Amino acid sequence: MLERFLENRGDRTQQAYTADLHEFARYVRADVAAAVAQLLAAGPAGGQRLVIDYCIDLRRRGRAASTIERRLSTLRALVRAAQDRGVVAWTLDVPRDEEIEAAVERQPVRESEHYLFPRHPGEIDRLDIQHYVLREMLRANHVAPVGDPARVLDVGCGTGQWGYEICAEHPSALVVGLDLVSGKPGQPARYRFVRGNVLDGLPFADGEFDFVHQRLLASGVPVVAWPALVAEVVRVTRPGGWVELVEGPFEIEGAGPAAQRLVVLARKLIESLGLDTTGAVYRALDEYLRMAGLVSVTRREAAVPVGRWGGRIGSLMVTDFRAGATRVCEVLQARGRLTDEEARVVIQDAQREWEDGRLVYSFGIAYARKPG
Numbered sequence: 001m002l003e004r005f006l007e008n009r010g011d012r013t014q015q016a017y018t019a020d021l022h023e024f025a026r027y028v029r030a031d032v033a034a035a036v037a038q039l040l041a042a043g044p045a046g047g048q049r050l051v052i053d054y055c056i057d058l059r060r061r062g063r064a065a066s067t068i069e070r071r072l073s074t075l076r077a078l079v080r081a082a083q084d085r086g087v088v089a090w091t092l093d094v095p096r097d098e099e100i101e102a103a104v105e106r107q108p109v110r111e112s113e114h115y116l117f118p119r120h121p122g123e124i125d126r127l128d129i130q131h132y133v134l135r136e137m138l139r140a141n142h143v144a145p146v147g148d149p150a151r152v153l154d155v156g157c158g159t160g161q162w163g164y165e166i167c168a169e170h171p172s173a174l175v176v177g178l179d180l181v182s183g184k185p186g187q188p189a190r191y192r193f194v195r196g197n198v199l200d201g202l203p204f205a206d207g208e209f210d211f212v213h214q215r216l217l218a219s220g221v222p223v224v225a226w227p228a229l230v231a232e233v234v235r236v237t238r239p240g241g242w243v244e245l246v247e248g249p250f251e252i253e254g255a256g257p258a259a260q261r262l263v264v265l266a267r268k269l270i271e272s273l274g275l276d277t278t279g280a281v282y283r284a285l286d287e288y289l290r291m292a293g294l295v296s297v298t299r300r301e302a303a304v305p306v307g308r309w310g311g312r313i314g315s316l317m318v319t320d321f322r323a324g325a326t327r328v329c330e331v332l333q334a335r336g337r338l339t340d341e342e343a344r345v346v347i348q349d350a351q352r353e354w355e356d357g358r359l360v361y362s363f364g365i366a367y368a369r370k371p372g
Helices: 002-006 011-028 032-041 043-060 065-084 097-106 123-138 161-169 223-235 257-272 280-291 308-334 340-356
Strands: 151-155 174-179 191-195 209-215 237-247 295-306 359-369
Touching (some): 002 011, 002 032, 011 065, 032 065, 151 161, 161 191, 223 237, 237 280, 257 340, 295 308
Antiparallel strands (some): 295 359
16 A cells, blocks of 8 residues: 555655655654554544644644645545545545644643642732733833734743733734643633643744743743753744743842741752752843844843832732742641741741832843844
8 A cells, every 4th residue: 555655656756755654653653554554544533633643743843834734644645545445435634723722732731840839729819910010010011022923922821811911912913821721711712722831842833923922930940941941932933033031030139037938948849849049040031042042132120129118019029929938838838847837937927027128029031033
């Protein structure tokens, strides 16, 4: 069957078909003949599932959309040739984008063993507070001069609030949010959620987005993984498109003794997860973008007040700090490193220090353009 499929083809067509079939064989971990036999024997439903899974794998490995289309067209032609010869009685349909996206969401996603904060209903409020603070301080949802993007990606989208607001700002744009867990209900019509672990790569084709936004992932991405992650973000950005990264330092300068004790307690936990405890990621955001080959690299600082002296924003930051400290203390209690009473006292004392002090916490924002 395979020989007949390839015979009487022009040299270029035969070379392309052969390359496509070898790629498929690598995916199913068999030689070409066995891979073709597996596809034909799978039947219409099994064959369709196999091809969708193959397409997802191609996307995750960064194959261009045109390359993926050609690979799938070759498999469709192969099944059609088998049908013409009476080997099978079915045809193969090239999966639509919405079928592939639905399959991605159904696939099991490897949970991150590095994420600092445990899952908790209160995390929605904490993450939204961070969003509102940054939006108010920046007076915008981003600082990169992205113009009117057609496709936007939010890496580590959390509750999805940032992406929901981008949908309102750019009604014609398709906004995609990627995270381990879906966000809040009420997604806008032009918003799509994709489940994925950023440490496994981004399941999108090269150059698929005009603007890629990523923020506050230092609590889940090991220090050593940052250059590769930023390179992956750049890969899915189109030439001429923009990337924006936002992170904060590990601790706040001038914190009181209770807050400092929380930092000391958290540092060992954070180090055990491979995460940043020195502010290295926060300081290197612009350098990561340069290393990834971007141009027009710009860095800004957003100084945010912490405490009652800072008005509404300052009080929101205290709420955010308390929620984060509570989640971390829950992990420490579960590991036997802190008692319930010790946790209650240190959080209360730290909250008083945050509320009554005149502290400032600085977020780093770096953005850059991919060369055209």
